[in-house]
Amino acid sequence: MNKDDNVCVCHKVSLGKLQSYTKREQPKVASQLSECLGAGTSCGWCIPFLEKIHKHHAEGKEDDLGLGAEDYCEKRIAYLIEKKAKQQKDG
Numbered sequence: 001m002n003k004d005d006n007v008c009v010c011h012k013v014s015l016g017k018l019q020s021y022t023k024r025e026q027p028k029v030a031s032q033l034s035e036c037l038g039a040g041t042s043c044g045w046c047i048p049f050l051e052k053i054h055k056h057h058a059e060g061k062e063d064d065l066g067l068g069a070e071d072y073c074e075k076r077i078a079y080l081i082e083k084k085a086k087q088q089k090d091g
Contacts, residue, residue, distance in 0.1 A: 005069040007049050009076060010042035015063060018050070022057040030054035043083070045076045 001007070003016030013036060021027075021036040030051040034040050040047045049065050056063050067075065 001065050001067065001069050001072060005072070007053070007065070008037075008039035008042075008046045009073065010046075011038040013037045013039040015053075015065070018053050019057075019063060022053065027054060043076075043080060045079045 001015050003019065004014055006012050007015050007018055018033060018036055018039060021033065025032070025035070027033060027035075030053075031040075033050045033054060040050045052065060053063055065072070
């Protein structure tokens with residue numbers, strides 16, 4: 001993913017915004033990334049990626065989320081379909 005790609009698609013929070021936030025605010029825990037425009041507070045798909053961004057920042061590493069933007073969005077759609085099916089099953 002590049003800096004302009006959204007990590008949190010629900011709230012349109014890009015990788016670059018999250019990187020700037022972590023540099024500026026130095027969050028102690030990954031959950032504090034939610035303070036960056038609400039990242040991770042809706043569907044939940046991006047939470048593991050926010051945790052990875054936080055970990056990489058703490059270790060001084062470059063962010064590599066392991067997916068291109070297109071793959072990221074496709075996997076998010078599959079996640080949402082699975083999540084909805086589970087919710088319907090659970091009632």
